[in-house]
Amino acid sequence: MQAGSNPSMRFFRESSLEDLPVSIAGLKLGDRVLFFGCSDPKLIAQLAVKTGLTGRACALDDDAARTGRAAAVATREGALIEPVTAPWSALPFGDGTFDVAVVRDALAAFDASVRNAAVAELARVLRPGGRCLVIDTVRRSGLGGLLSRRGTPPDYDAVRALEGAAFRAVRTVAERGGLKFVEGVKENVNART
Numbered sequence: 001m002q003a004g005s006n007p008s009m010r011f012f013r014e015s016s017l018e019d020l021p022v023s024i025a026g027l028k029l030g031d032r033v034l035f036f037g038c039s040d041p042k043l044i045a046q047l048a049v050k051t052g053l054t055g056r057a058c059a060l061d062d063d064a065a066r067t068g069r070a071a072a073v074a075t076r077e078g079a080l081i082e083p084v085t086a087p088w089s090a091l092p093f094g095d096g097t098f099d100v101a102v103v104r105d106a107l108a109a110f111d112a113s114v115r116n117a118a119v120a121e122l123a124r125v126l127r128p129g130g131r132c133l134v135i136d137t138v139r140r141s142g143l144g145g146l147l148s149r150r151g152t153p154p155d156y157d158a159v160r161a162l163e164g165a166a167f168r169a170v171r172t173v174a175e176r177g178g179l180k181f182v183e184g185v186k187e188n189v190n191a192r193t
Contacts, residue, residue: 022046024181032056034098037106038066041073048079060084089117096127103134108156123166128188134158138180158182
C-alpha cells in the first residue's frame, strides 16, 4: 500500500458518469461527426478529440454565440472542430456527409414541425448505416427528480422522433444520472432485399 493512501477512500472516488456520454457515443479515429446543438461545449471537445486529424467534427447551432463558445472550448481542449451557425431545418451539408450525429438537448426544445424537419435533415446528412445519438437531460427519479424543474415536453419522445424519419433499430441505450441516450441507425436502402 502506498504511503498516505487510505483504502476506505476508494468509495469516495469521483464518479465516472462524465465519461458515459463519451463511451456511449463510441466515436473512433477517422469518424465524420456532426454535433447538433452546442449547449455542451465540453462534451463536443471530448468527442471531437476522438475523431483525430483524419476525421471531421462539425458543431452546429442556430445561435452564433453558442457555436463560438463551442469553438473556444474545443481549441482550449486541443480538439479541432468546424463551428457552423445555420437553421436547424436547413443543414448546409451534402447528403451522406457524416458517419455519426450527436444531438445534445436540442430536439426537445423544438415544436413538432421544426423537430420533424430537423430529424429529416439529420437523416439526410448521415450516410446510409450512419448513427444518430440523442442525449437528453431528463428529470431524475427519486428525491433529485422532485427538486429538479427540468423535464421534457409532453409531445416529445426521442425514440418516436427518430422512428418518424429514416432511422431503424431505434432504442434507448441508457438512462442514468439525469441523461437519456437514444440511438438509431439510418436505413441503408441498398442493403434491403
